[in-house]
Amino acid sequence: MKKDICLILLGAPGAGKGTQAKQLVDIFEMIQLSTGEMLREEVAKKSTKGIKANEYMKAGSLVPDDLIIEMLKDRLVNVTQSVILDGFPRTEKQAEALDDMIESLGKQIDYVINISVDDEKLISRLSGRLVCKNCGASFHKMFAVPLIEGKCDFCKGELYQRSDDKPESIKNRLEVYHKSTKPLIDFYKTKGLFYEIDGDQSADQVLLMLKSILSEGK
Numbered sequence: 720m721k722k723d724i725c726l727i728l729l730g731a732p733g734a735g736k737g738t739q740a741k742q743l744v745d746i747f748e749m750i751q752l753s754t755g756e757m758l759r760e761e762v763a764k765k766s767t768k769g770i771k772a773n774e775y776m777k778a779g780s781l782v783p784d785d786l787i788i789e790m791l792k793d794r795l796v797n798v799t800q801s802v803i804l805d806g807f808p809r810t811e812k813q814a815e816a817l818d819d820m821i822e823s824l825g826k827q828i829d830y831v832i833n834i835s836v837d838d839e840k841l842i843s844r845l846s847g848r849l850v851c852k853n854c855g856a857s858f859h860k861m862f863a864v865p866l867i868e869g870k871c872d873f874c875k876g877e878l879y880q881r882s883d884d885k886p887e888s889i890k891n892r893l894e895v896y897h898k899s900t901k902p903l904i905d906f907y908k909t910k911g912l913f914y915e916i917d918g919d920q921s922a923d924q925v926l927l928m929l930k931s932i933l934s935e936g937k
């Protein structure tokens with residue numbers, strides 16, 4: 720893989736962006752910047768940002784662009800190696816702000832990879848999802864059952880159901896995805912950086928496809 724790349728992982732909630740990003744971090748020594756994880760940390764700290772964001776997150780709505788863009792910018796300026804953006808951008812305004820940030824940092828976006836999964840599958844993935852409080856690894860009550868109930872296979876951290884993985888929030892998150900985030904596919908297609916992976920296959924198969932795109936050394 721080329722050095723110091725910037726990869727954007729696009730996809731609906733539950734498409735597997737976070738799971739794949741964690742694998743790529745291990746394999747390619749990349750850094751994962753997940754705006755969802757950053758926000759959940761702020762919520763846990765009860766910071767001003769976290770308190771503001773939590774209202775939107777619980778409802779499955781998007782947190783205001785300005786807050787998210789500032790938060791991402793603060794982290795991106797300190798990155799000196801290959802980076803995966805997971806969950807950002809999610810609106811056209813964020814995508815434009817990212818272009819500006821990347822340019823001012825003298826970097827470039829190298830790959831935009833969309834992991835596509837249909838809504839029905841996403842709903843069943845999200846409603847059974849269990850996440851490790853400690854390392855963020857994802858499991859599923861039926862499709863990826865942890866070895867010990869309630870415990871993470873990797874770090875033995877406690878597993879929990881995210882408050883936005885409840886039916887009403889899931890419905891809203893998917894609506895928001897179709898309205899605000901899916902149009903980014905066309906935004907990036909026109910820039911010629913775009914790849915698509917069928918996310919309705921095993922996590923191992925999706926990872927193989929990701930590795931093959933990144934190894935092309937475009």
Ligand code: AMP
Binds near residue numbers: 776780782805810883
């Ligand atoms: P995620 O973990 O990526 O599913 O994000 C969880 C929640 O955090 C989302 O449903 C939004 O409320 C919020 N969030 C994460 N990333 C963004 C973003 N780029 N723009 C706006 N809201 C975001």
